Structure formats: C-alpha cells, structure tokens
Amino acid sequence: MKSKKMKSEGTVAPTLEDVAREAGLSPMTVSRALNNPKIVRPMTVARVMLAVEKTGYIPNMLAGGLASRRSKLIAVVVPQINNNMFVDTIQAISDTLAQRGYHMLLCVGGYDSDGEAALVATLLSRKPDGIVLTGIHHAPALKKRLINAALPVVEIWDLTPTPIDMLVGFSHEKVGRLSARYLLGKGYRRFGLLWTADQRALIRKQGVVDMLQSHVGCWFVEVKVGLPATMRLGRDGMQALLARAPELDAIICSSDTLAQGAILEAQSQGISVPQQLAVMGFGDLDFAACHLPSITTVAIDRWRLGQEAATMLADKIEGMTLSEPLRDLGFWLCERQSA
Incomplete structure (x- = not known):
C-alpha cells in the first residue's frame, strides 16, 4: 500500500508493470507492443498505448532488450x-x-x-x-x-x-571568388569587405582576396564584426568602412544580414545604392529579393x-x-x- 501511495503522489515514475496492470496484459506483451509493434495485434498495441497515456509511462528507448538497438x-x-x-x-x-x-x-x-x-x-x-x-x-x-x-x-x-x-x-572559397569576379566584371575596383570571424566566412573572404589581389589597380579595406551577424553590426561596419575609405565603390559582405545593414547605413549617409556604391551579400535569405534595393547575393539550396x-x-x-x-x-x- 505504501508503494501505491508514493506513485499516486508522483514521487515514483510509472513502470512497465504499471502499464501492464492498467492494460490488463502481461509485462512481456506490453514490452513487445512498445518495442516491436509489428508482431503484436493492432488492437493490443492500441490498448497498450492507451495505458501508457493514462499512466504517464516513458519507454526506455535505450534499453538493451530493444530489437533494433536504436534510439531513433x-x-x-x-x-x-x-x-x-x-x-x-x-x-x-x-x-x-x-x-x-x-x-x-x-x-x-x-x-x-x-x-x-x-x-x-x-x-x-x-x-x-x-x-x-x-x-x-x-x-x-x-x-x-x-x-x-x-x-x-x-x-x-x-x-x-x-x-x-x-x-x-x-566550396566557400569558390563562393568568394565568384563574388569578387562578378563585381570586378562590373568595373568596380575599390572594395570594402565587411566580415564576421567564423571559419567558413573567413574562407569565403580569402577567395575574395585572392581574386582582388590578382587584378592590377584593385585595393580593399576590411572591417570585422562580431557574431552573430546582425543588421546593427552591418550598419556599424559600413560606417567604419566609409570612415576609413569614403571613396569605396563596392562592398562585399559575409552575409545578407550585414549587407542589409550596410545598405541602410549608406542610405542614411545620402549614398545611393548601387549608383554610388554597390553592396553584395551571401546566402539569399528570405528578405534579400524583396529588400529595397533588392540584394545581389550568392544562393545555396539550404x-x-x-x-x-x-x-x-x-x-x-x-x-x-x-x-x-x-x-x-x-x-x-x-x-x-x-x-
């Protein structure tokens, strides 16, 4: 009687035997219904699942007796x-x-x-x-x-x-190379790089740098921002880039989120995008296509x-x-x- 009182007070977790008692079945049948329901009659499985719900029993999916030995x-x-x-x-x-x-x-x-x-x-x-x-x-x-x-x-x-x-x-390196190649093809030569410091972003940046350094007459400055990338950091980073090199004609960002902030900061300073300054992102996030202006970016099928x-x-x-x-x-x- 003492053990039943403890269970009713919720101090002891319900057991397989409790489920069997509730369902009016043997513990072995309950175990089979939970661990290998394909070999048990559907009506019996339904009866066991109802008892599980009533008792609040949590099956041990890591039990050694499981036929598949899988946790799922x-x-x-x-x-x-x-x-x-x-x-x-x-x-x-x-x-x-x-x-x-x-x-x-x-x-x-x-x-x-x-x-x-x-x-x-x-x-x-x-x-x-x-x-x-x-x-x-x-x-x-x-x-x-x-x-x-x-x-x-x-x-x-x-x-x-x-x-x-x-x-x-x-390949993140190839993404970086594509971004730089595209803007170089448009005639841009004075670049600002707005980047976070995560490993994959840095590989993309190296791809950008390799392309820019292979073209005579190109130069770049860069600003690193923290993680995670936010629109606020994009604005702050753009402000820092423009303070260092107001003659920039293109900005490459490590994400669309930073690009969005960069565009807003440029607009707040009276700089027209893309007429005076091009901005490019990465990721093709949901807002990129409907932003004003819409954001040029590199897409991945996420x-x-x-x-x-x-x-x-x-x-x-x-x-x-x-x-x-x-x-x-x-x-x-x-x-x-x-x-």
Whole structure:
C-alpha cells in the first residue's frame, strides 16, 4: 500500500508493470507492443498505448532488450540558432528525419572547436543513432572519438575530400571568388569587405582576396564584426568602412544580414545604392529579393542541403549502400539591384 501511495503522489515514475496492470496484459506483451509493434495485434498495441497515456509511462528507448538497438535519435549540432542562415536547413533535417521515424535533438555548439568536442562527447553518452555536424573544422579529439564510436556522421555547410564519414556542402572559397569576379566584371575596383570571424566566412573572404589581389589597380579595406551577424553590426561596419575609405565603390559582405545593414547605413549617409556604391551579400535569405534595393547575393539550396544530409544519415543507419558519401550542392549568383 505504501508503494501505491508514493506513485499516486508522483514521487515514483510509472513502470512497465504499471502499464501492464492498467492494460490488463502481461509485462512481456506490453514490452513487445512498445518495442516491436509489428508482431503484436493492432488492437493490443492500441490498448497498450492507451495505458501508457493514462499512466504517464516513458519507454526506455535505450534499453538493451530493444530489437533494433536504436534510439531513433539524431543529434544535430549547429553553431547558432539565432542565425537565419541555418533555419531552413535545420527544419529540412527535422522534417526529413520525422518522415523516416527519427527524432532530432538540436544542440548549439558555438564557434569554438573545443566546446563542440565537449558537447559531442556528452551527446555520445546519450547513444544517438547518428550525428550531423556543421562545418569540417573540428578538434582532433572530436574526430578520433567519432571514428572510434563507429557512428554515422554527416558534415554539412562545407566541402572537403576527406570528411569524417559523409558530407553535404559547397566550396566557400569558390563562393568568394565568384563574388569578387562578378563585381570586378562590373568595373568596380575599390572594395570594402565587411566580415564576421567564423571559419567558413573567413574562407569565403580569402577567395575574395585572392581574386582582388590578382587584378592590377584593385585595393580593399576590411572591417570585422562580431557574431552573430546582425543588421546593427552591418550598419556599424559600413560606417567604419566609409570612415576609413569614403571613396569605396563596392562592398562585399559575409552575409545578407550585414549587407542589409550596410545598405541602410549608406542610405542614411545620402549614398545611393548601387549608383554610388554597390553592396553584395551571401546566402539569399528570405528578405534579400524583396529588400529595397533588392540584394545581389550568392544562393545555396539550404533546404535541399538539410534533406540530403538527413536522407544520407537515415540510409546509412538502416544499412543501405550509399553511392556517393560526398555531395557538392554548388551555389549560384542572384544578380539584383544592389550591385
């Protein structure tokens, strides 16, 4: 009687036996209905699920007796959740995984490789079926841990011929080169670079710099801003660039968000975009096409990136053979009014 009182007061979590008692079934039948419902009659499964709902029982998905030994949990590590660049990709991963019967555990790793390594170590103790990592620049200890865990891993938003396991992304260096080549082709020669300091953005910037330095008569100045990129930082960065070099004729930004702020700051100073100053972004975020002026940028299929990553991961978890573990989704130029 004492144990029943404790349960009614909510001090003891309901057990499998409680569910069996509520359903009027044996614990073995309840276990089968929860862990392998395909071999149990639908009416019995429904009876068990009703008892689960009434008792508030939480199945232990990591129990050693599970037929599949799977947690049905996928850990997705992104540097930020307040960055619009990742929103579509995260949603696509979640939706695609849900269709395959998996659940997404979203984690914020920041831009510090040691912090990411510590987070992943904690995640591995939760026994996920797979992990999605953002980028390819990880601490050596993290790579070693994942390889030893023999866990399916997909890296996204970057490109390398030597991923940890699988990869879906694009070349940030080539994005930078395309941006600079486009503006050079338009006749611009005096550049301002407005950039955040994350690893992938810096690779894009190096692509820009390589192109500019190969053209005689070009020069550039740069301003670094903090993370995450915001419209306010875009305005502040543009103000700093114009104070250093008021004769600039083109600005390349590491994101559309910074480009939006840069345009607003230019307009507030009476500088016409693009008549007096061209501004270019990156990412083709939702507002870029409808901004005034609309923002010239480089687009990535962020939704497809998430779909591909989730599909590759689920396929490998389920034992399917992947024809290509490395997928370059590419990118394209969106020529609009700002440049």
